[in-house]
Amino acid sequence: MIVVAELAGSASYGGGERYLELLCGHLDPARFRPILICPEPGSFVGRMQRRGVDVRVVHLEPLLNPFALMRLVRVLSQENVTILQTHGARANFYGRVAGWLAGVPVVISTVHNSIADYEVSRLKRWIYSAALRATLPWATRILCVSDAVRRDVIQDDPAAAARTETVHNGVDRLSFQKPIDRTKVRRELGLTDGPLLVTVARLTPPKGHGDLIEALALLRDQWPGLQCVCVGDGELRQPLEELAAARGLSSMCRFVGSRDDVMEFYAAADVVVLPSHSEGFPFVILEALAMGKPVIATSVNGVPEVIDHLKTGLLVKARDVAGLAGAIQSLLEHPERARQLGDAGRAVVQAQFTVDRMVEKTVAVFDAALRTEGVDAPAWSRRVA
Incomplete structure (x- = not known):
């Protein structure tokens, strides 16, 4: 059984959260055990708990918070997480660092929108970009929900091109x-x-x-x-x-x-x-x-x-x-x-653009990343035994 931790960008309900709802609901339960980590309390927490998803709340404010980082590391370590998938600039930054500290084999950063379009100050946008460039080596893959978003990611950091790919959203x-x-x-x-x-x-x-x-x-x-x-x-x-x-x-x-x-x-x-x-x-x-x-x-x-x-x-x-x-x-x-x-x-x-196609391509990214990191099926079994 592969433990997959999904670090949400927020606890309100929007496109990124809809993605998580569909992904957690359609991953093969014979292969994957999903854990949802939300960065604050909110409506999304209860919504996913009612769907039977294991949800944890780990406060991640502000952006540079060592205590928040260690809380996240503790959850990842305690749960023996094999794949950490993160969503949004803040979660992508925290997830890369926490995944490295916790020894998570695979860290996948998911980009749902261009950072250039974030409704934040120019300084905060620069901090986000700098933090993501600095932590790029700790991201096994970067998954973008559209080709346009992928182009923006590569334009912001050309070094990301080799590990970045598109998986479009899909609906049931x-x-x-x-x-x-x-x-x-x-x-x-x-x-x-x-x-x-x-x-x-x-x-x-x-x-x-x-x-x-x-x-x-x-x-x-x-x-x-x-x-x-x-x-x-x-x-x-x-x-x-x-x-x-x-x-x-x-x-x-x-x-x-x-x-x-x-x-x-x-x-x-x-x-x-x-x-x-x-x-x-x-x-x-x-x-x-x-x-x-x-x-x-x-x-x-x-x-x-x-x-x-x-x-x-x-x-x-x-x-x-x-x-x-x-x-x-x-x-x-x-x-x-x-x-x-x-x-x-x-x-x-x-x-x-179906959810089956979205999940199939996402799992293909998971499997390719696991192979890249040298994690094979027996290792998954040993890890959660």
Whole structure:
């Protein structure tokens, strides 16, 4: 049995945490015993515990904290961890050092978004980059969720090229093929029968919700029955609600917070919109396409690796409010074209971006790294005996 420790980037629920939820749920239990380590308490801890995952909380603040480092080393040593996979700049730094100190054979750093897009100060971004360059020798592999992210990693540190590879995110197709009542969300929220846009994302600056609100203001006169539901929560909720009110869109633009029934919102949507300024390889797009929904997204980072403009969805430039409004209007005016885009997108997800494919490629990275470090099957057995 191979003990795999997954060091999360946060304990809130976002794309990186969705990745961990899927990976822990689909690793072969006959080969792997996953342990999830979260850097602080949060909703993700309880969510994963309810799924039967062994979860530990090891506080990792601030970035340079020797006490936090030793706490992490202690957990890795006590659990005889064979593979440590880390997620995000802070976890990648801590994991490399702790893995080396604890004698973990394989340390895999996972990059879900470009460090250049982190919403931190220039000094903190420089510290992150310097720390990751300094600890690169202690990373067996660097796993990136998109080719765009991989290019950014190599641009930041060319020495990382030989140990860096892409494994795209994937979704569970069966979860999105169950029949769902399309009217449930509309009834719950008291929505009209007009066209409905849905966006699913944390309410943070990189997600571009303000651009979507401004685009709705441009569409209001021509589409008075248009409604938009924003699923997710974050520090910008109140400012965004105030912006919607200032544009006279309070009844058109609804904020419903974080929801566990996100598939029902996809089912209710006529169009799914992701107006982000930065993304790695977003699960939202994969999930919406898996349900056959037409998607409009910004052409940032890894998004064009799944959305082929005019074939599997529509791409617009980030921060282009007029372009976003125009794309929404084009799909509302041509519902048959919207349906065709959704169908084509679903076929691409089913063929290329499934959780089975993601896990298979991730395990292949595990196995290659174990071979590189000279860890064979008998050694795994001895290690956990």
